Amino acid sequence: MPRGSSSKRERQYEHIKESAEQRGESTKRAKEIAARTVNKERARSGEAGSASKSSTQGKSASRRGGERSGKGGSDDRTYDELYAEAKRRDIHGRSSMNKAELKRSLSGS
Structure with missing residues (x-):
């Protein structure tokens, strides 16, 4: 997690990481999924220093719910x-x- 991130984002990161591990992802992959999701949420809400166009438009990662994750x-x-x-x-x-x-x-x- 980036320095200065809120306690809400820390909790969100841990929750996503634990969920991914429960689904059978490796610890490394679970951390990657959690970090990417939280970073995208930070970008959407304006908490990040900069954000790409794809991070700020369309469905949020939490609303998309893994639609494009490759596991239907x-x-x-x-x-x-x-x-x-x-x-x-x-x-x-x-x-x-x-x-x-x-x-x-x-x-x-």
């Missing part, structure tokens, strides 16, 4: 990821389900 919605999840989610939600019969059946059961259909 549930359609991109692997069988193992779907199975782990079904296990976490304690969905019965998950061990005999294929990928499409796991998707349906997780979506509630």
Whole structure:
């Protein structure tokens, strides 16, 4: 974090970093994601010394919510990821389900 950053931005950085690590990102990658997100938010709100055009226009990183992160919605999840989610939600019969059946059961259909 840059010197002189607010306690709000420090908390935001830690939250984003922890979330990325929970999603399975390496510590180094989690720090990078958090720093880039916080820096963009600082630029959008005028806290940064300078800001690029792309930082100040369009959706904010927090509103975009990873739209362009390369990891899409549930359609991109692997069988193992779907199975782990079904296990976490304690969905019965998950061990005999294929990928499409796991998707349906997780979506509630």
